[in-house]
Amino acid sequence: MAVAVVVVIFTVRQDRLNVLLIERAAEPCKGEWALPGGLLLPGETLDAAARRKLEDETGVSDVFLEQLYTFDRLGEGRAEVVVSYFALVDIGRTRLRSESEWRPAWHPVRPAPPTAFDNGRVIRYAEERLRNKLEYTNVVYSLLPERFTLTRMQQTYEAILGERLDKRNFRRRVVGLGIVRPTGRFEKQGAHRPAMLYEFTSREPMVL
Amino acid sequence: MAVAVVVVIFTVRQDRLNVLLIERAAEPCKGEWALPGGLLLPGETLDAAARRKLEDETGVSDVFLEQLYTFDRLGEGRAEVVVSYFALVDIGRTRLRSESEWRPAWHPVRPAPPTAFDNGRVIRYAEERLRNKLEYTNVVYSLLPERFTLTRMQQTYEAILGERLDKRNFRRRVVGLGIVRPTGRFEKQGAHRPAMLYEFTSREPMVL
DNA sequence: ACAAAAGTGTTGCGGGTACACCCATGC
DNA sequence: GCATGGGTGTACCCGCAACACTTTTGT
Numbered sequence: 001m002a003v004a005v006v007v008v009i010f011t012v013r014q015d016r017l018n019v020l021l022i023e024r025a026a027e028p029c030k031g032e033w034a035l036p037g038g039l040l041l042p043g044e045t046l047d048a049a050a051r052r053k054l055e056d057e058t059g060v061s062d063v064f065l066e067q068l069y070t071f072d073r074l075g076e077g078r079a080e081v082v083v084s085y086f087a088l089v090d091i092g093r094t095r096l097r098s099e100s101e102w103r104p105a106w107h108p109v110r111p112a113p114p115t116a117f118d119n120g121r122v123i124r125y126a127e128e129r130l131r132n133k134l135e136y137t138n139v140v141y142s143l144l145p146e147r148f149t150l151t152r153m154q155q156t157y158e159a160i161l162g163e164r165l166d167k168r169n170f171r172r173r174v175v176g177l178g179i180v181r182p183t184g185r186f187e188k189q190g191a192h193r194p195a196m197l198y199e200f201t202s203r204e205p206m207v208l
Numbered sequence: 209m210a211v212a213v214v215v216v217i218f219t220v221r222q223d224r225l226n227v228l229l230i231e232r233a234a235e236p237c238k239g240e241w242a243l244p245g246g247l248l249l250p251g252e253t254l255d256a257a258a259r260r261k262l263e264d265e266t267g268v269s270d271v272f273l274e275q276l277y278t279f280d281r282l283g284e285g286r287a288e289v290v291v292s293y294f295a296l297v298d299i300g301r302t303r304l305r306s307e308s309e310w311r312p313a314w315h316p317v318r319p320a321p322p323t324a325f326d327n328g329r330v331i332r333y334a335e336e337r338l339r340n341k342l343e344y345t346n347v348v349y350s351l352l353p354e355r356f357t358l359t360r361m362q363q364t365y366e367a368i369l370g371e372r373l374d375k376r377n378f379r380r381r382v383v384g385l386g387i388v389r390p391t392g393r394f395e396k397q398g399a400h401r402p403a404m405l406y407e408f409t410s411r412e413p414m415v416l
Numbered sequence: 417a418c419a420a421a422a423g424t425g426t427t428g429c430g431g432g433t434a435c436a437c438c439c440a441t442g443c
Numbered sequence: 444g445c446a447t448g449g450g451t452g453t454a455c456c457c458g459c460a461a462c463a464c465t466t467t468t469g470t
Contacts, residue, residue, distance in 0.1 A: 003211060003288070003289050045280050045281065046278065046280045046289070067277065067278060069275065070254065070275060070278045070291050072253050072254045073253060080211075081211050081254070081289065081291070083278050083289070149449090150449090150450095151448075151449075166433075166434070166435080167449085167450080167451095168435090168450085168451070168452080169432070169433065169434085171450085171451090172432095173431095173432090190442090192440080192441055192442060192443095192446085192447050192448050192449080193439080193440045193441050193442090193447085193448065193449055193450090194440085194441080194449090195448085195449060195450090196449090196450090357422090358422090358423095359421075359422075374460075374461075374462085375422085375423085375424095376423090376424070376425080376461095376462090377459070377460065377461085379423085379424085380459095381458095381459090398469090399421080399422090399468080399469095400419085400420050400421045400422080400467075400468050400469060401420085401421060401422050401423090401466075401467045401468050401469090402422090402467085402468085403421080403422060403423090404422085404423090
């Protein structure tokens with residue numbers, strides 16, 4: 001009974017939620033897009049295997065990463081049990097190994113890209129969990145740089161939720177409830193008007 | 209790499225949240241209390257294995273049962289990966305096989321009973337999930353008989369949440385929002401005053 | 417008659433949503 | 444001077460929490 005992990009790595013790029021897929025270099029399903037994943041190394045824990053996969057593909061490791069669900073009979077894969085994880089990364093910190101043989105690349109989640117095995121199911125599940133977590137945690141910290149404008153933070157929310165939010169209500173929520181605080185510094189480059197930069201009061205996952 | 213399932217089976221008994229434990233008949237940890245579980249049968253899915261374990265121990269199968277979390281390195285068990293599930297049963301419908309060699313029995317969750325492997329961790333996690341689910345789903349349907357008094361339903365909530373609730377606010381919530389409806393029948397036996405019997409508008413898991 | 421549990425309404429507060437205008441800067 | 448995006452305050456609504464007394468029945 002073989003156990004594998006797969007990681008759903010999300011980022012927000014150009015106001016769209018994106019997921020990292022690789023092009024399979026080996027059979028089965030050679031040439032098709034799939035989630036990064038694989039079997040555990042000898043003695044490796046599930047969390048460690050997920051972190052390793054994440055770092056292999058993106059170069060980052062200090063981000064939000066959480067176990068999602070355990071599937072069996074996922075497509076025609078070799079593993080009989082697949083433990084899925086999901087991660088959130090700031091695209092500005094990632095360095096994809098695009099020259100590697102499996103060509104990792106970002107794909108917009110909508111419309112859903114064609115994927116091998118039953119990876120679409122895993123992605124949909126992860127997306128739903130992400131939307132829920134947005135509402136009652138600070139996980140979005142993991143999708144943004146250390147300092148950011150509130151507009152950018154709002155765009156991140158809008159990209160994930162798929163709906164527009166009211167600027168003033170959004171500000172009140174996130175600053176009023178102490179999720180982020182102003183740094184006193186301003187964004188200068190190319191902005192029509194300098195915008196206040198904010199930071200999270202905590203860069204650890206927490207429930208609000 | 210062996211995969212096992214374990215099932216955290218909860219019920220409410222005498223105003224206390226209880227969990228079903230078995231006494232291990234074989235090494236390792238012979239004689240200690242542990243969650244029911246075991247390896248998958250050949251070709252069996254995870255969900256099917258969990259349902260089978262649940263039915264073996266309690267005799268019921270049409271109840272709330274959901275995957276919880278996947279652990280590795282749980283205690284000194286044989287399996288390297290343990291997929292946990294949790295279930296909610298009405299104690300009135302269960303028939304424990306108490307004469308079997310592993311003597312299944314109900315144990316109050318607080319104070320936490322001593323358990324083999326790291327089963328205490330699994331139970332705590334399941335309890336937390338249950339408390340959360342109570343607030344935004346109708347899962348409690350699975351802990352009650354078909355018809356019940358609102359007082360009994362409220363006691364079930366109080367047993368799980370560990371705090372007392374206001375009678376009038378509770379009624380408004382559950383009847384006002386259409387989670388349960390009055391049947392028109394009354395509880396007659398031994399009651400100080402006949403009480404209206406209610407039923408769930410749906411006996412399927414749903415988010416409110 | 418008394419103990420035990422069922423049943424029933426109102427008020428206040430807080431969080432969430434809807435909504436429109438002015439200002440500073442870059443071009 | 445104009446287009447772009449940043450920043451700000453108020454009013455309403457609804458869900459939630461707090462709160463006390465009367466009624467029926469069994470003993």
